[in-house]
Amino acid sequence: MQFVKMVITGPFSAGKTEFIRSISEIGAVTTDETISRDAPEYGIKPQTTVAMDFGRITVDDDLVLYLFGTPGQRRFDFMWEILAEGMLGFVVVVDSARPETFREAKSILETFRAYAPTPYVVAANKQDHPEAWTPDDLRIALRIDDHIKLLPCVATDKESVKNVLLELLYAILDEMDA
Numbered sequence: 001m002q003f004v005k006m007v008i009t010g011p012f013s014a015g016k017t018e019f020i021r022s023i024s025e026i027g028a029v030t031t032d033e034t035i036s037r038d039a040p041e042y043g044i045k046p047q048t049t050v051a052m053d054f055g056r057i058t059v060d061d062d063l064v065l066y067l068f069g070t071p072g073q074r075r076f077d078f079m080w081e082i083l084a085e086g087m088l089g090f091v092v093v094v095d096s097a098r099p100e101t102f103r104e105a106k107s108i109l110e111t112f113r114a115y116a117p118t119p120y121v122v123a124a125n126k127q128d129h130p131e132a133w134t135p136d137d138l139r140i141a142l143r144i145d146d147h148i149k150l151l152p153c154v155a156t157d158k159e160s161v162k163n164v165l166l167e168l169l170y171a172i173l174d175e176m177d178a
């Protein structure tokens with residue numbers, strides 16, 4: 001049996017918890033807490049992930065994926081390095097309809113790249129949103145290299161999430177063969 005640890009990261013409200021919840025075969029363990037009414041994020045959504053999300057996917061008899069979602073707010077970033085320990089790859093989830101978060105998404109991407117030189121993919125999430133930027137436009141805005149997979153995603157749709165995870169898995173397996 002092989003276990004593959006993947007980290008799901010990205011800015012606050014990008015869709016990380018939803019992404020893991022859509023695909024996990026165990027009821028995803030989340031640590032969402034109510035945000036203080038005084039906090040600046042309260043108006044965006046009233047809940048936030050404080051420690052991590054956790055999910056599991058059995059791909060076949062000898063391959064199991066473990067997903068660890070990060071808290072998106074910088075004030076919890078002491079958790080990031082702990083979650084990055086032993087990861088074989090990561091997904092950066094971006095809210096394609098909120099360009100004001102793109103800079104933060106890029107900064108999180110660079111932070112995780114510095115933790116470990118693993119493969120990663122970028123999920124252009126919320127493609128069902130009328131104002132979503134296309135993956136091509138997002139690639140330019142975030143300055144993502146051509147050899148990195150940037151995939152359209154709707155985190156509420158299991159098939160869409162599966163596609164993103166498979167692309168990351170292929171990138172990880174490629175790396176192992178190399």
Ligand SMILES: Nc1nc2c(ncn2[C@@H]2O[C@H](COP(=O)(O)OP(=O)(O)O)[C@@H](O)[C@H]2O)c(=O)[nH]1
Nearest residue numbers: 012013014015016017018072125126154155156
């Ligand atoms: N329309 C739409 N809403 C989404 C999508 N992904 C997440 N959401 C919603 O966006 C909000 C933030 O998602 P959440 O998973 O809590 O973000 P997190 O902070 O990254 O964990 C929630 O209300 C989700 O239901 C998506 O692909 N499309």
Ligand SMILES: [Mg+2]
Nearest residue numbers: 016017048049
């Ligand atoms: Mg969350």
